[in-house]
Amino acid sequence: MLKKLKLENILFLDIETVPEFESFQELSDDKKLLWEDKTQYQRKEEFTAEEFYDRAGIWAEFGKIVCISVGYFTFKNKERTFRTTSFQGKEHDLLMEFKKLLHEYFNKPYHLLCAHNGKEFDFPFIARRMLIHGIELPEKLNLFGKKPWEVPHLDTLELWKFGDYKHFTSLKLLTNILGVPSPKEDIDGSEVRDVFYEEKNIQRIVNYCERDVVAVAQIILKFRQEKLLEKNEIISV
Incomplete structure (x- = not known):
């Protein structure tokens, strides 16, 4: 089934x-109390609510998005490019x-969004x-009533879970x-908060985020048993 999908119809x-x-x-x-209640199970008695706050970015109620990176395949004259x-x-x-x-480029029924752990994290x-x-939610994120x-x-x-x-x-x-x-050649997710607030280096975060997008596309290629992307096929625009 995965091999039947057209790569150009997927937004990574x-x-x-x-x-x-x-x-x-x-x-x-009020928000301090709500944060304390929300994280009580995760913190147990090891951390105070304040000490645990540097992890707030994983909850949409207490975090915010600082970068969305996307990637997509194009094919022209049998040449493959990932932008x-x-x-x-x-x-x-x-x-x-x-x-x-x-809305403008990925609005058809056959268009798909793809991410790693996207159903549990990125999309929601x-x-x-x-x-x-x-x-207002775009159609690709409005799942109400969908089978x-x-x-x-x-x-x-x-x-990768194969039902597990x-x-x-x-x-x-x-x-x-x-x-x-590996996309983790510079930083990983645990360091994004410090890079954003202390280093104030959003470009470093953008570079990291785009490498993750490329990695997700590479995994799909691997699952399809197709040749991995070469550096010259990857273009940042």
Whole structure:
């Protein structure tokens, strides 16, 4: 089934998220209590709510998106190209730009979104942050009433699970075992918060995010038993 999909109909994506505020003290009193309640199980007695706040970026209610990177295949005269681009800046603006891309170029029933662990993280995170900003959901993220086979999402983690819902494999591990170049050559997800707030280096985050997008595309190629992308086939626009 995977081999029957046209690669040019898939939009590969990855997001990078950080806590909504740089420090716990910037939260309102109500939000501090809500954060404490939300993370009580994860923290147990090892961390205070304030000490745990640097991990807030993994929850859409307490985090925000600072980068959405996408990639797509093009084929011309039998030459294959994989183009990447990124949306950054104010969260509302980058969400609107991403929505515009979906509306103008990936709005057909046969178009698919693809990410690693996208069904558990990227896709719902984007949808939740859109609703928080009062943005109407694009069709590709509005899953209400859709049957499972109607959901236009591909997830490389889900594909690797082969029905084993207890199994989690990170993108870093999956690329390693499949012989795909690692996207984690500079930073990894645990460092994004510090790079954003302390280094204030959004370009470093964008570069990292785009490498993840390429890695997801490479995994799909591997699953299809096709030749991996060469560096000269990857273009950032």
